[in-house]
Structure formats: C-alpha cells, structure tokens
Amino acid sequence: MTELSLEGKVALVTGASRGIGRAIALRLAGAGAQVVVSSRKLEGVQAVADEIAAAGGQALAVQAHVGRAEEVTALVARTMEAFGRVDIAVNNAATNPHFGPLLTADEGQWDKILATNARGAFYVCRAVVPPMQAQGGGKILNVASIAGLRPSPGMGLYSISKAALIAMTQVLALELGPANIQVNAIAPGVIKTRFSQVLWQTPQVAGALLAHLPLGRFGEPEDVAGLALYLASPAADYITGAVFVVDGGLSLATAMG
Numbered sequence: 001m002t003e004l005s006l007e008g009k010v011a012l013v014t015g016a017s018r019g020i021g022r023a024i025a026l027r028l029a030g031a032g033a034q035v036v037v038s039s040r041k042l043e044g045v046q047a048v049a050d051e052i053a054a055a056g057g058q059a060l061a062v063q064a065h066v067g068r069a070e071e072v073t074a075l076v077a078r079t080m081e082a083f084g085r086v087d088i089a090v091n092n093a094a095t096n097p098h099f100g101p102l103l104t105a106d107e108g109q110w111d112k113i114l115a116t117n118a119r120g121a122f123y124v125c126r127a128v129v130p131p132m133q134a135q136g137g138g139k140i141l142n143v144a145s146i147a148g149l150r151p152s153p154g155m156g157l158y159s160i161s162k163a164a165l166i167a168m169t170q171v172l173a174l175e176l177g178p179a180n181i182q183v184n185a186i187a188p189g190v191i192k193t194r195f196s197q198v199l200w201q202t203p204q205v206a207g208a209l210l211a212h213l214p215l216g217r218f219g220e221p222e223d224v225a226g227l228a229l230y231l232a233s234p235a236a237d238y239i240t241g242a243v244f245v246v247d248g249g250l251s252l253a254t255a256m257g
Contacts, residue, residue: 003235007032010083011232012076014066014124015093017044019193020143023221024090024228029057031229033088036079038064066093066120067112076127085135088232089128091121091165092143102156109157117161118168125172129181137180139232142169143224144185144243146251162187166243173241182240184231189247191219214249 011028015021016037029035029052037045037052042063052059060082064075079086095116098109121142132138147155148162169185176183190209210216224246230236231244245251 004229004233005032006088006229006233009033009087009232010036010079010085011088011090012036012038012079012086012124012128013090013092014038014064014120015143016048017041020188020191020221020224021090021092022048023225024092024143025059026052026055027222027225027229028088028090028232029059030055031233033232034058034060034083036060036062036075036082036086038062038066038075039093040065066091066123067115069123072120072123072127076124076131080131086128086131086138087135088139088141089124090141090143090228090232091124093120094143094161096155096158098157099154101154102160105157113157113161114164117158118164121165121168125168125183129176129179132181133179138182139236140169140172140176140181140183141228141231142166142183142185143228144169144187146187146189146245146247149187149243149245150251169243170241177240182231182236184236184239184241185243186224186227186231187243187245187247188224189219189245189250191221191224191246193221209250212250212253214253217248219246219248 011033013025016025017039025035025037037048039045045061049059049061064071098105144165145162147159148166151159173183
C-alpha cells in the first residue's frame with residue numbers, strides 16, 4: 001500500500017538493539033525507510049543494522065546514550081551526514097531501575113529514569129526538529145506505556161516518567177503542528193521483551209495478568225511495530241497529539257476490577 005510506504009524516508013530509532021525498538025526498526029526498514037538504529041552499546045544495534053542489510057534494506061548503527069545531550073546531538077548529526085535528512089524519530093529508549101513503593105526510590109533512581117525516559121526523549125526531539133522544519137515536516141513517535149496512563153503497582157517511578165513522556169507528546173504536538181510535524185505516542189501493555197520479563201515470566205504475576213487479558217495472551221514486539229509503521233507513514237498525516245494503547249485490552253479489564 002503506497003500510503004504505508006516509507007520509500008525515500010529516513011528514520012531514527014533509539015533503544016533499537018532488542019525488543020520493541022528492534023521490531024520497529026525492522027518494520028520501518030521493511031517499508032522502505034533508511035534506518036539509523038541507536039542504543040548505549042554499539043554491538044547490539046550493529047546486529048540489527050546487519051539484519052536489515054541482509055534483508056535488502058539500508059541501516060546505520062550508532063552508539064548513543066539518550067540521557068547525554070552531547071551524544072544525542074552527535075547521533076542526529078551522524079544521521080544527517082549519512083542520509084541528509086531525518087523524517088521519523090522514534091523515542092523508544094527506556095529504563096526502570098526501581099520496583100516497589102514510590103517513596104522507597106532514591107535520588108539516583110529518580111535521576112536515571114527521568115534522564116532516559118523523559119529528558120532523553122526531549123533531547124532527541126530538540127535535535128531532530130530543526131532539520132524536520134527545514135525539510136517541511138516530519139513525525140515523532142514516543143513509546144510510552146499504559147503505566148503512564150494509570151499507575152502500575154510497584155512501578156510508580158516508571159509510571160511518572162511515562163506520564164511525563166505522554167504530556168511531552170501532547171505539548172510538542174501543539175507547538176510543532178504549524179511546522180507539519182506530527183507527534184504521537186504508543187502506550188504498550190505487557191509485551192514479551194527482556195525489559196518486561198519479570199511480568200510475563202513470573203508465574204504468579206503472569207497468571208494474574210492473563211486472567212484479565214481479553215485477548216488471552218501477552219503482546220509481541222511486532223504488535224507494537226505495526227502501529228508504529230502506520231503512525232510513521234503518510235496514512236497518519238492528520239493524526240497528532242494522540243496516545244494509542246496496545247495492550248490486548250488489559251487496561252479496560254483492570255479498570256473494571
């Protein structure tokens with residue numbers, strides 16, 4: 001479908017070494033985009049770039065810690081140097097160093113989670129917007145969480161960081177709309193990745209969650225990647241400031257107790 005084609009587009013995906021980020025990078029490349037894949041460790045994203053190349057696509061792996069402004073600046077500069085433009089930015093990099101009651105979180109955990117989950121996305125947006133404005137538009141996609149819409153037990157600090165990311169999505173949608181830059185967010189539920197393995201690999205926790213899941217299964221990274229492709233494509237040109245839940249109906253079921 002031509003509306004879902006990304007031919008001639010350049011996409012930047014952070015946190016792309018595995019899980020949701022990897023799945024999104026592969027899906028965007030499969031739709032024709034040239035993809036820059038980034039994470040804190042080069043070897044992880046180099047494997048993804050090699051996978052894209054083996055499938056006939058074009059990709060560049062770049063090491064960058066999104067919590068460090070200078071590394072994000074260098075990441076976008078490298079993207080522009082390699083491909084001359086940036087049409088799509090996917091903020092997927094995230095961390096969660098704290099599990100438990102919110103008031104047990106220490107200052108270091110606050111700093112680490114906000115530096116990556118909120119401020120890191122801000123750094124990426126700040127760096128990609130000027131070239132997007134110069135070329136007449138672009139798309140920013142923030143990978144949030146249903147925890148940012150409703151508090152999750154034991155994940156209060158993570159919930160706060162993802163709520164901040166959702167608010168940032170909406171603020172930037174307002175501010176960047178006149179520049180033809182659409183900004184949207186995806187809020188996944190429990191997706192089977194290493195990041196969330198404590199939820200789906202712990203029998204007691206997994207059993208309780210599955211009992212409330214209308215679709216009866218946990219999500220796969222590809223379940224998120226399909227929506228990411230749609231939001232990155234011309235088919236979504238009139239959508240901005242929206243938050244799309246991808247959770248198999250979990251948030252609906254738990255809202256009913």
